[in-house]
Amino acid sequence: DTEVTQTPKHLVMGMTNKKSLKCEQHMGHRAMYWYKQKAKKPPELMFVYSYEKLSINESVPSRFSPECPNSSLLNLHLHALQPEDSALYLCASSLSPREGGNTIYFGEGSWLTVV
């Protein structure tokens, strides 16, 4: 079983809503990630946090706003989304480069539907 926990598992939101996806890991990892996965496609990287600082933003639209409050938590704030943003949002974590590991573990994901 994955040790990366994501909530909620399912979320339906309107295009004018503001909602957040939450992720928690207790493996002591200092790198955390958000990936997006559309149906029948591979995951695509959105953001990377290393030691609670944003290190990679893959040109994600500003309607997605990540936040890393501490080393165990990662949030993705959602605002003014479009129907095409409907997807499975995956959180993941790994050791940091400084710690010498890059094995990435995924959570079960949050299914987002924008109506």
Add this chain to the structure above:
Amino acid sequence: GENVEQHPSTLSVQEGDSAVIKCTYSDSASNYFPWYKQELGKGPQLIIDIRSNVGEKKDQRIAVTLNKTAKHFSLHITETQPEDSAVYFCAASGSGTSYGKLTFGQGTILTVHP
């Protein structure tokens, strides 16, 4: 950037047969190659990985081989079972600014018939 090609897109085998999935990558700086299994409605589960300083790695019925010169790596599943049915993704990642940036193949839908 990195590009990963994965074949076949679908694979159907009988229980007990072997299954092989192949991937090629483009960036010679990539040094880490994980394989993920994704069941319907779940997140990707790491099943095996290999680093560029190793040519082969085995874990029970699963093995991965890496050919750095040819820039390809393969997943081998022996004695397949119906519960092996899932989508399998290969991926590649590097170090430095590419650290943690997994580039995935398009996936292989594996079906194991009882």
